[in-house]
Amino acid sequence: MTDYQEYLDFLYSALAFQNKKQLVLSEDTALVADMGLSSLEVMEFIEKIEDHFDISIPLNILPDVNTIGDLAKKVRELNL
Amino acid sequence: MLFDKFQTMADFQAELAARHVKPFGAVTEKILSATEGVVEGRNVILAGTNNYLGLSFDPRCIKAAQEAAARWGTGTTGSRLANGSFSEHQALETEIAQFYGVDHAIVFSTGYAATMGMCSTLAGPGDTILLDADSHASIYSGVKLSGADIIRFKHNDPEDLAKRMRRLGDRAGQALIIAEGIYSMLGDVAPLQEIAAVKREYGGYLFLDEAHSMGALGETGRGAAQAAGVEADVDFFAGTFSKSLGAIGGFCVSRHAELEAIRFCINAYIFTASSAPSIIASTRAALRIITEEPQLRHKLWDNANRLYDGLKDLGLPVGPTASPVVAVEMEDRSATIECWNALMAAGVYVNLVIPPASPSTNFLLRNSVSAAHTSAQIDTIIAAYAGLITAGLITPTSKAH
Incomplete structure (x- = not known):
């Protein structure tokens, strides 16, 4: 099992080129409220994660995901 | 605020x-x-x-509607499960099932209710739905209500569907795949032969919304699956009476006998009034016309x-x-x-x-x-x-x- 921090690190690197505001990313950084990702950008980002871990992330879990940390936890659960 | x-x-x-x-x-x-x-x-x-x-x-549809209104009144004022099942509704269900060459049909009051109702009911908590990313709003509304895990595949991309079916492992056999015949906004047609092939490889059930393709595609107008020669791979066909048939209403037909039990579990069918008899009558006339002409x-x-x-x-x-x-x-x-x-x-x-x-x-x-x-x-x-x-x-x- 990959450690939570490794999931976080992957998400940070995957988000690097979408970090238009040049924020210092942390697990508390909100994808939409802080980073300003559009719904299309969120879906592109999700697809990148899905392909990397070879999983599908159900749409219905996304309402519970606000921050990078939320997403890392969900991806870890799905990849167990 | x-x-x-x-x-x-x-x-x-x-x-x-x-x-x-x-x-x-x-x-x-x-x-x-x-x-x-x-x-x-x-x-x-x-x-x-x-x-x-x-x-x-069409004068034949108008005449049928006028005669039905005179005979049955302007509305049923009730649900299909209560006082709203007239013999007209039952006859249309028989005829739409025959049109598709299957034994089971449900007639809904709108096309939106048909797809939303079916998609909210067929799969539930613990099940998985794979839907085309460009699916109609009624489908998105339905799957959201279902409680199932909702996974999108890229629009008209059977390879992406296959990838996601593979990722499901043993759950793929119970998954519900949702696609449309003709997509309503751009008019593009689903690659149904390839989608059907994915279903044959991984299992699952295929729900196909023929709202914009019924009457337009296929040798007898049954839609995109008929045109692609893959009707046997489709578990549930949904469609509407408000497009090629010129009225309003919706349907779902299936070869699965379970549709008769599913009927009693669909809120969008149970908790709404049934279609006015005039609408049902003009739809029956229109269905005859598209069959004969x-x-x-x-x-x-x-x-x-x-x-x-x-x-x-x-x-x-x-x-x-x-x-x-x-x-x-x-x-x-x-x-x-x-x-x-x-x-x-x-x-x-x-x-x-x-x-x-x-x-x-x-x-x-x-x-x-x-x-x-x-x-x-x-x-x-x-x-x-x-x-x-x-x-x-x-x-x-x-x-x-």
Whole structure:
């Protein structure tokens, strides 16, 4: 099992080129409220994660995901 | 504030009002025929109605509706599970099942209720739904209510579907795959042979919404699956009576006997009044007509090809293939609104589509073709688009032929 921090690190690197505001990313950084990702950008980002871990992330879990940390936890659960 | 989330829409409506444009909810003051009307004070050719076979004004359908209203009254005033199942409803269920060559059918009061109701009920908590990313809003509403895990696959991409089915492992065999025949906004057709092949490889159940393809595709008008020769792979067909059949209502048909039990679990079927008998009667008449008169379908395609080729020859960005839905994609919202207004001024009513109703961030001038259009009307529509180019409102994206 990959450690939570490794999931976080992957998400940070995957988000690097979408970090238009040049924020210092942390697990508390909100994808939409802080980073300003559009719904299309969120879906592109999700697809990148899905392909990397070879999983599908159900749409219905996304309402519970606000921050990078939320997403890392969900991806870890799905990849167990 | 409760209303804050509506401010963007309020601002957009105010902008349209200030520009004296009313693309959404434009009032039709008079319907002159299946293809002509008076909209917002203008005589226009109706090129945004989904009236694919032009049956809304067929005298046989009108007569059937009139006679049914006289015999049964104007409404049922009740649910199909209570007092709202008349023999007309039952007869239509038998006939729509026969039309599809299966044994089971449910008739719903609207097409939205049919797809939303089925998609919210077929799969539940613990199940998995895989739906095409460009699915209709009724499908998205339904799956959201289902409680199932919802996984999108890329639009019309069987490889992405296969990848996601593989990732499901043992759960794939119980998954519900949802696709449409013709997609309503761009008029593109699902690659159903490939989707059916994925289903055969991984298992699962296939739900196909033929709302825009019933009456338009297939040897006997059953839709895209018939045209692709994969009807045996489809577990549930859904569709509507409000497009090719010229009325309103929806249906789901299936070879699975379980549909009869599912019927009693669908809130969108149970907790709403059944269709008025006049609607059911005109739908039955229309179903007979599309069965007996394949020439309507041929005329629809003649017109669809004529409009598609005409717009393509102008260099306008239309879809990859001809279809009863021909959409011109534009990137700029303001320019699209101007074009819609200019088309109205030229006597052509089309649909203005904005995201998220459009499948991308683009805006659409959506045209739907009818078998009832004359060739001259199609040419007038094409000429109106040529006028947009002449006026500098739209720039051809490919070289005009």
